[in-house]
Each structure stands twice: as C-alpha cells, then as structure tokens.
Amino acid sequence: METAIIDQIDNKVPFYQATGKEVDIFTHTYNNKIPLLLKGPTGTGKSRFIEHMAAKLNKQLITVSCHEETSATDLIGRFIIKGAETVWMDGPLVTALKTGAILYLDEIAEARPDVIVAIHPLTDHRKEIFIDKLGTSIKAHPDFTLVASFNPGYQKGYKELKPSTRQRFAAISFNYPDAATETAIIVKETNLDEDTAKKLVKIAEKIRNLKELGLTETVSTRLLVDAAFLIKSGLPKRLSVKTAVIEPLTDELEVIDALVDLSNLIL
Secondary structure (H helix, E strand, C coil), X not given: CEEEEECCCCCCCCCCCCCCCHHHHHHHHHHCCCCEEEECCCCCCHHHHHHHHHHHCCCCEEEEECCCCCCHHHHHEEEEEECCEEEEXXXXXXXXXXXXXXXXEECHHHCCHHHHHHHHHHCCCCCEEEECCCCEEEECCCCCEXXXXXXXXXXCCCCCCCHHHHCCCEEEECCCCCHHHHHHHHHHHHCCCHHHHHHHHHHHHHHHXXXXXXXXXXXCHHHHHHHHHXXXXXXXXXXXXXXXXXXXXXXXXXXXXXXXXXXHHHX
16 A cells, blocks of 8 residues: 655645636535545546645645555554564554544545445544554544545446445546646646647547547546656657657557557647
C-alpha cells in the first residue's frame, strides 16, 4: 500500500484550474464534514484538486493509493515487533482521525471489501471506528474529513461501489476540460507555447472521439502535460506525443500506428 502524507502548512498552493463549482462544493462539504467522492476518468485532476484544496485550507493531507491488496489492517494499523517488544503502529486512517487531517482514498473501488466496511462508521453520525485488536474506539477529530475517488468508466463491469456506500458520500464528477481550459492548463504547468499546446489538445480531442478503437482509457490531461514537458525539454514534438500520449494508451501496434498518423497530421 502506498501512502503519502503531505504537510500543507506554509506550502505553496498547487496549481489547479477549476472547470465548474468544485471548489465551492468542496469548501461546503469540508465545513459540514460530509464525506466526498470524486468521480471521473484517470488524469482529469482529481488528485491535484484535493492537494490544491488541502493547501488552501492549510490542512494536512494523507493520501492512500488503493489497490486490490489494500486491506482494513493497512488503513487502521497493526502490531509490529520493535526490539524486544510488540507495539501498535497506527495506520493512515487512525493517524488522520487523531490529527484531524484530510484522508484521501484514491481509487477506493480497487481496495478489498473490508476497507469499505471499516470506513462506513466514519461516513455517518458515528464518526468513529472500533479497533478490535486494541479493544477500543477512536472518535474522529472535529477537523477529520474523508475524501475518496474512483473511475466509474474503468471500473464498470469489474469493480463498482455499492449504492449503500455511494450514498454515504456527496459527489463531484470530473471530466476532461474544454479545449481552451485544457490549453491554459498545459501552458501554465509547462510554459509550452500556446500554439503547440492547442495542437496537443486537438490530438487529445480526436483520440477521445475514436470510440471504435475500444481503448480502456483515453488521453488524459496528465498525458498531455507529460508530452508538453518532453517537447519543452527539446524532444521532437512527434516523438514526444508518441512516447507520452500514444504508447501509454495501447500495446496494439496497428492502433499505435493509426494514432501516430493522426497526431502527425496535426503536428
């Protein structure tokens, strides 16, 4: 399990370009301590958004990148051997509960079912968990906030959040920004010239509309930013797009060739 703890105090607020009312929604859900679910495809800014909001609120952010092996024990904590003693070590969930941090469970649907069971008491009036290994309950700090994300398109037919879980969260849908906004994001993030940034966005829009290719994922803003960084550092434009945008999408050589041809026409 990968856990990142970011102390946002006195740190610069990470850049995030709002595309709707998500900043207002987050502020109100945070103030009311309502759990929040961020829904949307990979690379649409969900993680950057939560980093941005945590910094704006001057709150510590604890991020857990969930996967199929992520268990409730990973989140809550476990006994470890330390010297000649057996001591308890808090997991990221308990740490966030005690300190009043924002806990961000990235791709929560990937985690094992016992994780969902563990967080349920934190999404209603109880705001506490019982740790059976310690025989004690821990009440959430007044500032504790739970945020989770998942990708409905990718998870469809594979792993889904049950309605009983989804209805414990308020939710915001994230999607790819409009062309002007996405261009502005690329320019702001990488200092790439606007004309080239526009062409990258045009390539992305073309690929996103090619539904017949059956791509599991399509071009994310994150991939475009990666391509822009490569171009900015001196790698040829066409090679940068092939490396950072097209190759990550598929292993099918025919599809790669078709997408390379498409992008070369635009560049």
